[in-house]
Amino acid sequence: MKQAFEKVVARHGTTVLRVCRALLGVHDADDAWSETFLSAMRAYPDLPDTANVEAWLVTIARRKAIDVHRAAKRTPLTIEALPEAPTNLGIPGADDTNLWDAVAKLPDKQRQAITFRYLAGMSHAEIAAILGGTVDAARRAAADGLNNLRKNYPGAHPKGASS
Amino acid sequence: MSDIRPDDDTLSVLSAPIDPDTLARLHARLVRDAEANGLVDVAYTTIDSPVGKLLLAATPKGLVRVAYANEDHDRVLETLAQKISPRVLRAPRRLDDAAREIDEYFDRRRKAFDLPLDLSLSHGFRQLVQRHLPEIGYGQTRSYRQVAELVGNPKAVRAVGTACATNPLPVVVPCHRVLRADGALGGYIGGLDAKTTLLNLEAAA
Numbered sequence: 415m416k417q418a419f420e421k422v423v424a425r426h427g428t429t430v431l432r433v434c435r436a437l438l439g440v441h442d443a444d445d446a447w448s449e450t451f452l453s454a455m456r457a458y459p460d461l462p463d464t465a466n467v468e469a470w471l472v473t474i475a476r477r478k479a480i481d482v483h484r485a486a487k488r489t490p491l492t493i494e495a496l497p498e499a500p501t502n503l504g505i506p507g508a509d510d511t512n513l514w515d516a517v518a519k520l521p522d523k524q525r526q527a528i529t530f531r532y533l534a535g536m537s538h539a540e541i542a543a544i545l546g547g548t549v550d551a552a553r554r555a556a557a558d559g560l561n562n563l564r565k566n567y568p569g570a571h572p573k574g575a576s577s
Numbered sequence: 578m579s580d581i582r583p584d585d586d587t588l589s590v591l592s593a594p595i596d597p598d599t600l601a602r603l604h605a606r607l608v609r610d611a612e613a614n615g616l617v618d619v620a621y622t623t624i625d626s627p628v629g630k631l632l633l634a635a636t637p638k639g640l641v642r643v644a645y646a647n648e649d650h651d652r653v654l655e656t657l658a659q660k661i662s663p664r665v666l667r668a669p670r671r672l673d674d675a676a677r678e679i680d681e682y683f684d685r686r687r688k689a690f691d692l693p694l695d696l697s698l699s700h701g702f703r704q705l706v707q708r709h710l711p712e713i714g715y716g717q718t719r720s721y722r723q724v725a726e727l728v729g730n731p732k733a734v735r736a737v738g739t740a741c742a743t744n745p746l747p748v749v750v751p752c753h754r755v756l757r758a759d760g761a762l763g764g765y766i767g768g769l770d771a772k773t774t775l776l777n778l779e780a781a782a
Contacts, residue, residue: 415655415659416658416659416663417655417658417663418619418654418655418657418658418663418665419658419663419664419665419666420621420654420665420666420667421651421654423604423607423666427600427603427604428595428600431595431599431600431603432595444603444606447603448603448606448607448610451603451607452607452610452611452614452616455607455611455616455664455666456614456616458663458664459662459663459664
């Protein structure tokens with residue numbers, strides 16, 4: 415049974431904004447978010463009732479973000495204002511602060527590839543489109559990043575959880 | 578964290594807190610864009626009233642639903658999504674007129690509503706009854722039997738009861754003015770307290 419679209423916005427709005435920010439930076443993320451939900455609202459009545467709504471929204475957000483990238487031919491991830499350091503607030507689906515600290519310490523390409531791949535669920539081809547370089551290079555960056563994480567972050571215990 | 582370069586620090590962007598103001602601003606923009614593109618099939622808002630929080634919903638045709646809190650507003654929205662369209666947004670501006678008239682009614686400054694109504698949530702005899710209910714004037718009451726006679730079907734007393742009980746537009750379509758023949762309240766979608774409040778309000782005016 416399909417929910418009122420308002421509930422979809424309330425439930426997934428934050429995640430979609432994080433994905434848009436990951437792909438575009440804070441400044442352009444608002445536009446991509448708006449385009450995403452407008453387009454989603456248009457198509458919503460035809461979405462099968464069994465569909466995974468969040469995955470569907472992230473797919474639309476990715477497409478919108480890539481459109482923005484292509485239109486602007488911009489360097490990826492140029493943003494105007496940045497927080498000083500990662501906070502441990504609200505990474506979707508994870509209170510694994512330590513893990514994100516470990517991700518933060520990866521070299522740039524690896525960190526971006528990991529984030530795009532595992533947060534935004536992008537394909538290696540899509541990552542290559544944003545980071546520049548070949549699909550193979552994107553795949554290697556994600557794989558190297560994952561290997562580094564495995565070395566530096568052997569257990570997935572969230573910070574503060576006593577074992 | 579000294580090795581984080583501020584130029585392209587994806588993770589900082591990702592983990593930056595998203596404040597409620599940002600989401601409220603984006604929501605307002607979505608409502609504007611969706612209205613401009615004709616995508617809001619059902620707009621709704623909630624208002625406070627002496628009979629509790631009321632949900633008001635409208636299609637482009639007019640006010641389609643008034644719901645009491647005891648009907649569970651989330652379930653009401655689900656039903657609207659199923660029966661009318663899932664393109665439902667909290668878009669209060671489309672309900673401005675309805676909210677204002679209902680406020681005036683509860684302030685005893687209004688005795689009749691002149692809002693465009695969308696009766697598409699009810700059909701057949703029920704809709705016929707609901708169309709006639711506004712003929713019962715402010716401060717007056719009728720019995721279920723009298724309403725049956727009013728709509729030209731004097732034997733359909735029970736069906737009139739059902740039509741009143743399923744009125745999608747309580748307060749605005751005055752099913753609260755229909756009582757049992759012996760003067761007892763009968764039922765009410767918003768509960769008997771709400772029915773009493775409305776009748777007392779109109780009696781005192």
